[in-house]
Amino acid sequence: MTLGSRRLVRFSTKAGVAAGLLAVLAAGLSAGLAAPVGATGAATPVAGSWNDASNHSLQLAGSLEGGFTVSAASSWTISKICTVPAGTLLERYSPLGGSKYEIRWLNVWVPMNPDAPGAKCEFVFDGGPATVTITATAQSLAITGCSGDACALTGTKLTRAGAPPPTTTKPATTATPETGKLVISLLGMPNRYGTDANHDGLIDMLTTPQQVSPAEWTAKIYVHRPNSDCDAGATYSWTIDGRAAALEPSTTACVYTYAHFVGLGKHKVTVAATNGSRQEAGSGTVTLKDFLIVGLGDSNGSGEGNPDNPGASVSWVDPRCDRSHWSYQAQTAAVLEHASDDTSVTFVHLACSGASIETGLLGSYRGINDPGASAAAIFPQVDQLQALIEGARTAGVTWRTPDAVIISIGVNDMHFGDIVTQCVWKTACFNSKGLRGAKPGETVDHALTRWLAELPSRYKKLATKLAALKIPADRIYITQYFDSLRNEKGAICNPLIGADHPGWSFTKTEAEWAATDFLVPLNKAVAATAKYGWHVVPAPTTFRTRGYCAKPSWIVPIGSSMWNQWDLAGTMHANLYGHQAERLAVLAALKRNGVDGTP
Numbered sequence: 141m142t143l144g145s146r147r148l149v150r151f152s153t154k155a156g157v158a159a160g161l162l163a164v165l166a167a168g169l170s171a172g173l174a175a176p177v178g179a180t181g182a183a184t185p186v187a188g189s190w191n192d193a194s195n196h197s198l199q200l201a202g203s204l205e206g207g208f209t210v211s212a213a214s215s216w217t218i219s220k221i222c223t224v225p226a227g228t229l230l231e232r233y234s235p236l237g238g239s240k241y242e243i244r245w246l247n248v249w250v251p252m253n254p255d256a257p258g259a260k261c262e263f264v265f266d267g268g269p270a271t272v273t274i275t276a277t278a279q280s281l282a283i284t285g286c287s288g289d290a291c292a293l294t295g296t297k298l299t300r301a302g303a304p305p306p307t308t309t310k311p312a313t314t315a316t317p318e319t320g321k322l323v324i325s326l327l328g329m330p331n332r333y334g335t336d337a338n339h340d341g342l343i344d345m346l347t348t349p350q351q352v353s354p355a356e357w358t359a360k361i362y363v364h365r366p367n368s369d370c371d372a373g374a375t376y377s378w379t380i381d382g383r384a385a386a387l388e389p390s391t392t393a394c395v396y397t398y399a400h401f402v403g404l405g406k407h408k409v410t411v412a413a414t415n416g417s418r419q420e421a422g423s424g425t426v427t428l429k430d431f432l433i434v435g436l437g438d439s440n441g442s443g444e445g446n447p448d449n450p451g452a453s454v455s456w457v458d459p460r461c462d463r464s465h466w467s468y469q470a471q472t473a474a475v476l477e478h479a480s481d482d483t484s485v486t487f488v489h490l491a492c493s494g495a496s497i498e499t500g501l502l503g504s505y506r507g508i509n510d511p512g513a514s515a516a517a518i519f520p521q522v523d524q525l526q527a528l529i530e531g532a533r534t535a536g537v538t539w540r541t542p543d544a545v546i547i548s549i550g551v552n553d554m555h556f557g558d559i560v561t562q563c564v565w566k567t568a569c570f571n572s573k574g575l576r577g578a579k580p581g582e583t584v585d586h587a588l589t590r591w592l593a594e595l596p597s598r599y600k601k602l603a604t605k606l607a608a609l610k611i612p613a614d615r616i617y618i619t620q621y622f623d624s625l626r627n628e629k630g631a632i633c634n635p636l637i638g639a640d641h642p643g644w645s646f647t648k649t650e651a652e653w654a655a656t657d658f659l660v661p662l663n664k665a666v667a668a669t670a671k672y673g674w675h676v677v678p679a680p681t682t683f684r685t686r687g688y689c690a691k692p693s694w695i696v697p698i699g700s701s702m703w704n705q706w707d708l709a710g711t712m713h714a715n716l717y718g719h720q721a722e723r724l725a726v727l728a729a730l731k732r733n734g735v736d737g738t739p
Contacts, residue, residue, distance in 0.1 A: 322422025324409045327360040327395055328481030329428060333473050342448050342457050343465045345489060352486055352528045353540045357428050358399040361387065363411050365420070370394035374413040374420075381408050404428045429483045431476055431735060432529075432540050434490065435469030436501060436521050437548035439508070440621070441491030443467030445696035445710025446719065454705050460507035460518065461492035462709060468619075468722035469546045475727060479736065488528060488542075490521040493709065496552040497598040502605060508709060522605050529609070542611055543735050546726060547618045550666055553598060554591050554658065559584060560712060563650045564637060570653045588658060595665045603672040613673030617729055619722065620663045620676065622683035624695045624712055625651045633689035641698045677729045680721040694718030 335344050346352050364370045372393035378385045380398060387396035401407055410423040435441050443464030449455040457463050464470070473487035492500055493508035504517040529540055558576045562584055563569035570585040578587035606616060627633055632655065637646035663679070670676050686694035694717045701710035714722065730736060
């Protein structure tokens with residue numbers, strides 16, 4: 141399967157994520173999970189319709205013990221726009237005994253374009269492994285315990301159609317009323333990442349201080365009695381932080397939107413309701429939270445090899461940098477955005493293909509696609525970040541410290557692209573001369589040794605600059621580089637490049653040298669940045685069986701790069717599956733430090 145034949149979903153609604161979890165849960169049972177059986181020993185039937193808390197429906201046939209499948213092609217939808225074909229096996233798993241199962245692959249069916257009615261669905265590898273505990277009765281199927289990469293599944297539940305509705309349909313109360321009979325709850329904040337306001341088919345980027353740190357924030361408020369009753373016929377009057385405020389009613393009873401909260405954090409909300417002779421009042425505190433996530437670095441961070449729209453009409457959110465919202469940094473922000481209605485995400489996407497520490501992060505850069513004299517150089521990424529977060533002060537907005545700065549950098553300081561090119565065209569490239577950027581008469585191996593020796597001092601400069609921006613070191617996450625040199629058995633490719641492109645040659649000997657003399661010492665240098673207080677995120681070990689020559693591979697081959705973006709720049713970079721694996725690693729690191737979107 142070439143890179144262009146599958147695309148990662150661009151989530152546009154939180155309902156889509158809920159339905160995605162519904163599919164995953166059903167998938168976890170689709171090959172036949174153990175469940176309680178009756179006194180007669182008969183299999184537990186599952187034929188019929190099942191619903192999740194958002195009333196997304198799944199039509200099933202079969203039994204838990206015997207295995208079951210989707211039985212009607214039109215039965216399961218995401219907001220009525222995504223259909224799973226009948227007979228689809230949604231997941232592979234390994235039984236661990238009892239009610240425990242290890243999920244190894246999650247093939248989640250998702251819409252290609254959620255904004256287009258009738259859009260087709262495709263499956264996407266979405267992580268694992270994870271150990272889950274599944275309980276089943278005649279009326280419900282539920283994941284009650286989970287450990288591993290896919291633990292967002294915990295709490296997912298299906299209920300047989302016609303059974304009592306799930307108890308999770310009511311909005312969760314996020315604040316205890318301080319006075320009166322009415323309760324004020326934060327129902328959610330609108331998405332800030334993943335929108336396409338100008339309808340150009342590309343996710344909107346935040347490029348100004350006012351966009352990154354708006355003076356006013358929007359949130360939805362739910363007002364109800366302590367027993368969750370809602371008086372849809374009442375007239376409500378509001379104050380926000382002690383001032384009278386006009387809230388906009390929504391199509392849902394007792395849900396109101398306010399678009400003028402000044403700043404994030406806690407806000408005092410007071411409401412009075414009148415319905416004829418009946419009067420009620422209440423007050424509460426709602427907390428508005430937004431994660432500010434920043435992506436810095438090179439082609440791995442930019443998403444090189446994975447255009448936003450591939451093919452003949454290739455497009456990027458930034459064509460000068462081959463910057464895409466399929467990169468692991470962007471995917472991380474997307475998952476956090478959709479993890480909870482109670483938080484939103486502001487994502488600043490600055491990584492640029494070809495960037496190094498000196499040229500790109502700390503110094504200006506022309507970009508991987510230099511437009512020539514018609515355009516000025518790109519400002520250093522760290523300077524761009526400084527302008528965005530400090531510029532908010534001039535707009536009268538409180539300074540915002542990033543919650544996470546995700547960095548991929550160092551490989552271009554080692555002249556990665558030049559070395560790959562040299563090894564394709566030169567025999568025993570490590571002993572060859574004439575490498576671009578090397579000293580006259582210097583071999584590739586000697587030049588690489590010199591650059592590796594210089595790398596720690598460059599990381600120190602970067603750490604000093606980020607510290608000067610008052611970004612706490614424990615909010616910086618630097619990712620190590622994945623191993624792209626091995627086949628599905630974990631052996632070095634023989635050859636690395638050649639079989640798919642006659643006339644080119646990157647031999648096994650050269651690949652072995654690249655592993656021991658390039659990749660290993662580079663990742664050691666990345667790991668050493670932990671001394672600055674940064675979080676070092678190891679590359680997923682699963683790459684060691686998903687290299688360039690592996691079947692399947694998580695690396696963009698020459699042909700796919702030419703097909704998807706009409707140049708060779710994407711070659712040897714992670715494809716969509718690889719970026720999803722990197723995303724899972726970063727999300728796990730963020731979660732350990734409290735950045736996980738949990739309400």
